[in-house]
Amino acid sequence: MDIKNYVTEKAKNSKLAAKKLSYMDTNTKNKALLEMSKALLENKDYILSQNKIDIEAAEKIGTSKALIDRLTLDDKRINNMAEALIKTASLQDPIGEIIKMWKTPDELQIGQMRVPLGVIGIIYEARPNVTVDAAALCIKSGNAVILRGGKEAINSNTAIIRVIREAVIKSGLPSGSIEFIDITDRETVNVMMKLNGLIDVLIPRGGAGLIKSVVENSTVPVIETGTGNCHVYVDKYADFEKAENIIINAKLQRPAVCNAMESLLVHKDVADEFLPRLCKKLKDLNVEIRGCSVTQRIVSDVVPAVDEDYAKEFLDLILSVKVVGSLDEAIDHIFKYSTNHSEAIITENYTNAQRFLKEVDAAAVYVNASTRFTDGEQFGFGGEIGISTQKLHARGPMGLNQLTTTKYIIYGDGQVRK
Amino acid sequence: MDIKNYVTEKAKNSKLAAKKLSYMDTNTKNKALLEMSKALLENKDYILSQNKIDIEAAEKIGTSKALIDRLTLDDKRINNMAEALIKTASLQDPIGEIIKMWKTPDELQIGQMRVPLGVIGIIYEARPNVTVDAAALCIKSGNAVILRGGKEAINSNTAIIRVIREAVIKSGLPSGSIEFIDITDRETVNVMMKLNGLIDVLIPRGGAGLIKSVVENSTVPVIETGTGNCHVYVDKYADFEKAENIIINAKLQRPAVCNAMESLLVHKDVADEFLPRLCKKLKDLNVEIRGCSVTQRIVSDVVPAVDEDYAKEFLDLILSVKVVGSLDEAIDHIFKYSTNHSEAIITENYTNAQRFLKEVDAAAVYVNASTRFTDGEQFGFGGEIGISTQKLHARGPMGLNQLTTTKYIIYGDGQVRK
Numbered sequence: 148m149d150i151k152n153y154v155t156e157k158a159k160n161s162k163l164a165a166k167k168l169s170y171m172d173t174n175t176k177n178k179a180l181l182e183m184s185k186a187l188l189e190n191k192d193y194i195l196s197q198n199k200i201d202i203e204a205a206e207k208i209g210t211s212k213a214l215i216d217r218l219t220l221d222d223k224r225i226n227n228m229a230e231a232l233i234k235t236a237s238l239q240d241p242i243g244e245i246i247k248m249w250k251t252p253d254e255l256q257i258g259q260m261r262v263p264l265g266v267i268g269i270i271y272e273a274r275p276n277v278t279v280d281a282a283a284l285c286i287k288s289g290n291a292v293i294l295r296g297g298k299e300a301i302n303s304n305t306a307i308i309r310v311i312r313e314a315v316i317k318s319g320l321p322s323g324s325i326e327f328i329d330i331t332d333r334e335t336v337n338v339m340m341k342l343n344g345l346i347d348v349l350i351p352r353g354g355a356g357l358i359k360s361v362v363e364n365s366t367v368p369v370i371e372t373g374t375g376n377c378h379v380y381v382d383k384y385a386d387f388e389k390a391e392n393i394i395i396n397a398k399l400q401r402p403a404v405c406n407a408m409e410s411l412l413v414h415k416d417v418a419d420e421f422l423p424r425l426c427k428k429l430k431d432l433n434v435e436i437r438g439c440s441v442t443q444r445i446v447s448d449v450v451p452a453v454d455e456d457y458a459k460e461f462l463d464l465i466l467s468v469k470v471v472g473s474l475d476e477a478i479d480h481i482f483k484y485s486t487n488h489s490e491a492i493i494t495e496n497y498t499n500a501q502r503f504l505k506e507v508d509a510a511a512v513y514v515n516a517s518t519r520f521t522d523g524e525q526f527g528f529g530g531e532i533g534i535s536t537q538k539l540h541a542r543g544p545m546g547l548n549q550l551t552t553t554k555y556i557i558y559g560d561g562q563v564r565k
Numbered sequence: 566m567d568i569k570n571y572v573t574e575k576a577k578n579s580k581l582a583a584k585k586l587s588y589m590d591t592n593t594k595n596k597a598l599l600e601m602s603k604a605l606l607e608n609k610d611y612i613l614s615q616n617k618i619d620i621e622a623a624e625k626i627g628t629s630k631a632l633i634d635r636l637t638l639d640d641k642r643i644n645n646m647a648e649a650l651i652k653t654a655s656l657q658d659p660i661g662e663i664i665k666m667w668k669t670p671d672e673l674q675i676g677q678m679r680v681p682l683g684v685i686g687i688i689y690e691a692r693p694n695v696t697v698d699a700a701a702l703c704i705k706s707g708n709a710v711i712l713r714g715g716k717e718a719i720n721s722n723t724a725i726i727r728v729i730r731e732a733v734i735k736s737g738l739p740s741g742s743i744e745f746i747d748i749t750d751r752e753t754v755n756v757m758m759k760l761n762g763l764i765d766v767l768i769p770r771g772g773a774g775l776i777k778s779v780v781e782n783s784t785v786p787v788i789e790t791g792t793g794n795c796h797v798y799v800d801k802y803a804d805f806e807k808a809e810n811i812i813i814n815a816k817l818q819r820p821a822v823c824n825a826m827e828s829l830l831v832h833k834d835v836a837d838e839f840l841p842r843l844c845k846k847l848k849d850l851n852v853e854i855r856g857c858s859v860t861q862r863i864v865s866d867v868v869p870a871v872d873e874d875y876a877k878e879f880l881d882l883i884l885s886v887k888v889v890g891s892l893d894e895a896i897d898h899i900f901k902y903s904t905n906h907s908e909a910i911i912t913e914n915y916t917n918a919q920r921f922l923k924e925v926d927a928a929a930v931y932v933n934a935s936t937r938f939t940d941g942e943q944f945g946f947g948g949e950i951g952i953s954t955q956k957l958h959a960r961g962p963m964g965l966n967q968l969t970t971t972k973y974i975i976y977g978d979g980q981v982r983k
Contacts, residue, residue: 166900166926169924169926170923170924243923249945251938251943251944251945253938253943255934255938257944257945260922262926264956264957265926265956343780347956347957348956348957362761362784363784366780366781368786368787368955368956368957369786370957386979388979389978389979392979392981393979393981395981396981396982397981400981400982482584500976504678504974505588505661506587506588508584508587508680508683508972509972510972510973511972511973511974511975512972512973512974512975513975513977514975514976514977515976515977515978515979515980516673516975516976516977516978516979516980516981517977517980517981517982519981519982520669520671520673520975520980520982521973525669525671525982526669526675526973527667527669527675537786538682538683538765538766538786538970539682539765539766539786539788539957539958539970540957540958542970542971542972543971543972543973552956552957552960553960553961554926554927554928554929554930554960554961555928555929555930555939555944555961556922556929556930557929557930557931557932557934557938558918558932558933558934559931559932559933559934559935560807560933560934561804561806561807561810561811561933561934562933562934562935562938563810563811563813563814563815563818563934563935563937564814564818564935564937564938564943
């Protein structure tokens with residue numbers, strides 16, 4: 148089989164579908180999402196049986212428990228996928244919105260209209276629910292989607308795709324609305340990365356290796372959903388109780404995700420009072436502290452931090468700690484080590500809060516709240532396809548609006564340029 | 566000299582400058598623009614003398630007249646550059662605008678704030694005025710800029726940079742606000758294209774070859790300012806007078822630019838009446854007509870069009886013409902051949918106008934107006950750094966807003982995620 152040809156044909160089919168999807172009426176798109184939801188529930192047994200094949204294969208090769216958990220579907224998880232589809236149907240259709248409209252001195256009426264991106268390629272790894280979630284958000288926003296999942300979930304994904312594609316076609320959407328690359332050869336990704344003109348954007352979702360590889364090799368534009376080396380800075384004027392709650396939440400509520408806290412900065416004037424109590428609690432919660440020399444002096448049993456500890460996204464029960472001399476030093480430290488994902492200051496001081504919001508450059512900058520809120524659902528977008536850490540196009544949680552572009556529509560009356 | 570090291574050091578300087586520029590107050594930025602303007606006028610003789618060196622060198626190697634014209638500076642052109650700076654100073658500062666703000670059920674107040682992209686790399690060719698225009702738009706929008714001009718203008722650019730950089734520093738902006746790569750070795754571009762983390766976006770401005778090379782080789786995100794294969798479709802219900810005026814304007818007002826018309830589609834029911842008269846006028850204006858078989862039958866002296874003629878951006882006094890059977894066929898033809906820049910329908914029919922606006926996908930879609938209006942100045946943006954033909958980030962004319970990204974700022978009161 149010629150892989151290049153195979154992937155290119157799928158993408159051509161997607162492009163044709165995207166043309167129709169781009170002005171498909173909202174009711175038909177919603178109907179498709181509801182049909183997809185129904186079909187998932189009706190074919191639960193089939194999907195679970197195929198998922199079982201993936202799980203057994205994974206166990207055979209000694210896959211880690213965490214990965215097997217991500218791979219595993221059960222009754223409840225399929226129900227959740229079905230519910231997510233219903234919820235996506237209930238969201239407002241972003242397409243056709245006129246973001247603004249104005250009149251020029253030539254009496255041209257110019258409007259900026261929200262339209263789909265076109266064809267979105269999603270390259271992802273283990274979790275089969277991404278197949279459904281990504282397809283739902285793309286269809287609702289009028290985009291065709293090409294899904295390329297990981298080989299560990301190939302049987303689950305193939306089953307899900309068979310079920311939801313049938314529902315999509317039955318609802319009157321073009322067959323190319325959802326394309327799935329059912330060959331897991333790495334070469335399929337290489338081909339996708341070069342399909343300029345057929346694929347409008349690639350969104351890699353998965354480990355740092357996958358994302359780096361796509362960013363470095365794709366000529367198709369990429370939206371980078373990246374790593375989060377998130378800081379919390381406890382200012383001289385922090386409310387200690389808020390600080391403690393936020394730090395424990397940001398570090399521990401779900402340590403393995405990108406919006407979890409990785410590094411703590413504390414103003415020197417409050418370090419003596421604040422750090423020992425906090426660190427005791429964190430250690431009771433099994434968090435390893437890697438601290439600067441001042442932290443080591445104030446707190447017992449601290450692992451000395453090396454420079455890399457401040458640059459690392461642990462995604463684990465490890466926290467780097469540094470005592471800083473001023474707000475400026477905190478901002479400079481964040482500038483140096485941040486991946487510009489989510490950064491927080493804890494302070495009761497108005498001017499320091501405003502300065503932090505203004506001077507720290509990240510997708511989300513917080514005053515007195517947990518970095519864990521950086522999420523499409525929490526922000527009120529009704530879902531997300533990932534969190535962008537790049538500056539171009541979309542930054543932060545990517546909901547339906549972030550899967551769109553705009554076009555200018557111009558109503559004239561015979562105007563020509565002088 | 567180690568080129569990689571040289572370019573990287575410049576970019577590091579830019580990144581440091583970008584940090585300060587990102588929250589620089591509007592008055593200081595405006596003052597710098599006005600100082601730059603003044604400095605250009607004060608150093609006119611010096612700039613013209615350096616420009617003369619470039620022109621002589623170009624003449625020596627037999628450069629085309631058109632290119633030499635683009636390269637040439639004179640009193641008036643320097644005055645124009647100085648005026649453009651004053652105008653940019655008068656535009657509203659996009660930075661700090663809160664595009665929207667809302668409250669979540671957790672009582673978090675979330676705002677989306679416009680912030681600079683950071684460091685913008687501009688890779689451009691002959692025209693020295695780009696040096697000033699690009700620098701002005703970048704500074705006003707709080708970005709640091711790295712300029713890499715063509716070797717044919719190296720003396721002019723070096724002189725301009727020396728003059729405006731001095732003004733910038735005098736005004737209190739960081740020295741890295743404007744960096745200039747004064748080595749014309751092609752390798753400098755290669756280095757820029759790989760400086761992820763130091764350069765936030767690259768904007769190539771120039772010929773198709775330059776743009777293609779940057780799009781294909783850059784790992785830094787690129788904004789593509791591309792080609793325009795722009796169509797005008799004369800509907801069955803067109804007002805012939807409007808149609809004729811618009812076609813002549815779109816084709817001839819400035820044929821060598823991307824928003825000029827390249828291809829004409831005419832509904833079959835009006836072709837017999839409309840085409841002969843129009844083509845006569847066009848031929849009198851020295852436009853070569855390359856037509857389909859129907860056009861050849863209706864109009865005399867038509868060059869038979871081959872398929873490539875419909876795909877080509879002539880940038881010259883050549884027009885491809887096709888008679889189509891319906892609005893659907895026109896839309897399909899545009900879908901197939903368009904570069905999605907600017908497309909126009911001429912019609913008095915309400916439903917056809919609305920369908921064309923909805924179904925044609927391009928940066929700018931017109932009813933009854935010339936494609937030549939696709940321009941930052943004409944759209945009311947007060948200037949532009951190019952016209953994006955990609956869908957990601959910016960589409961259409963790129964003014965100050967398109968040189969920005971956003972960050973979410975979140976005002977909390979101790980909230981944690983449940």
